[in-house]
Amino acid sequence: MKQSKDIVKDFQIEQFQHDLISWFETEQRILPWRQDQDPYKVWVSEIMLQQTRVDTVIPYFNNFIEKFPTIVDLAYAPEDDVLKAWEGLGYYSRARNLQAAVREVHEQYGGKVPHTPDEISKLKGVGPYTTGAILSIAYGVPQPAVDGNVMRVLSRILSIWDDIAKPKTRKVFEEVVHEIISKDSPSFFNQGLMELGAIVCTPTSPSCLLCPVREHCRAFEQGVQQELPVKSKKKPPRAVQIAAAVVTDEQGNFLIHKRPNKGLLANLWEFPNVEVDLTIGTEQTQLTSFVEADYDTEVVLDPPFTVIQHVFSHIVWNINVYKGVLTGNIANRDDLKLVSVKEIEEYAFPVSHQKILKEYHKIT
DNA sequence: TAGACGTGGGC
């Protein structure tokens, strides 16, 4: 592996900084989290932007800040409210970690976001990228903030051929950024690198002719910008068969269940469902047995009225959706509720189960 | 280290 000193050899650092920052000053997009440098807002935006597009984040960010304008507001909010504000954004542990970290800041740091790498990176959900982003953007500290954009842009500019899918590769880029980051304007340097990756130096067809740092780009010089970055393929998701039931009582209330506080879609609400194992028995039998045993009640299920496929990054759910009627009382537990069609809107559901409800409404 | 962890959009 090459040393960062060698990679940066003969690179016109100061000219590059100037060209990048000047471009960012005039061409940056107007975004809600760029209206001020409130560390809390920078923090919230950076968490939301993890693996998520800017256009997707904008409405969620505005709504989230309206509901939880300050660290104190978020710290004292019910977790269900926070998850409801996150509903549809994905990677829900981000929301729960953010609230836990905000509580930590409120209790341990008097409500002020700390401004050292050690303290910030200890907060839940704050890794090396977000640490650098908060430090540079909110506090002007020259700390690398290496995300996918930065690795793509710098792999091209500096002709770095390490596989960016490997965790250790991020360290290579962090070392490089340490060498070339502007000490005068680390915020605009880091954001400029990311902005460039988002709107000019894009993955499949980079707009090199519009690029403000084209003169510095080794990949462009050699015509290999399409070959970079090197990124190995991910494994395809595994298929899982699910049987779910929309169960209602005599009043038309829906039976819903809160998922466990760890793992996939933690603490979100859902319709009763089981992972099917066809070697045990029929799907309908397994679903009925599960609901009756686990919820201590009785149900009668009709055959499936729809099939839903939902693709996660690592799993594919194939869901057969049954319609059912509750014929007994349900166990008195916090993770089990009977709610009206109106009340159900107050609960945070994963998109897969929103699809189930939508299909149910079509047939009723 | 590699897998878990979501979703919607682009081509």
Added chain:
DNA sequence: TGCCCAAGTCT
């Protein structure tokens, strides 16, 4: 349609 992606972190 299917695949890849988008401002990563945790275990």
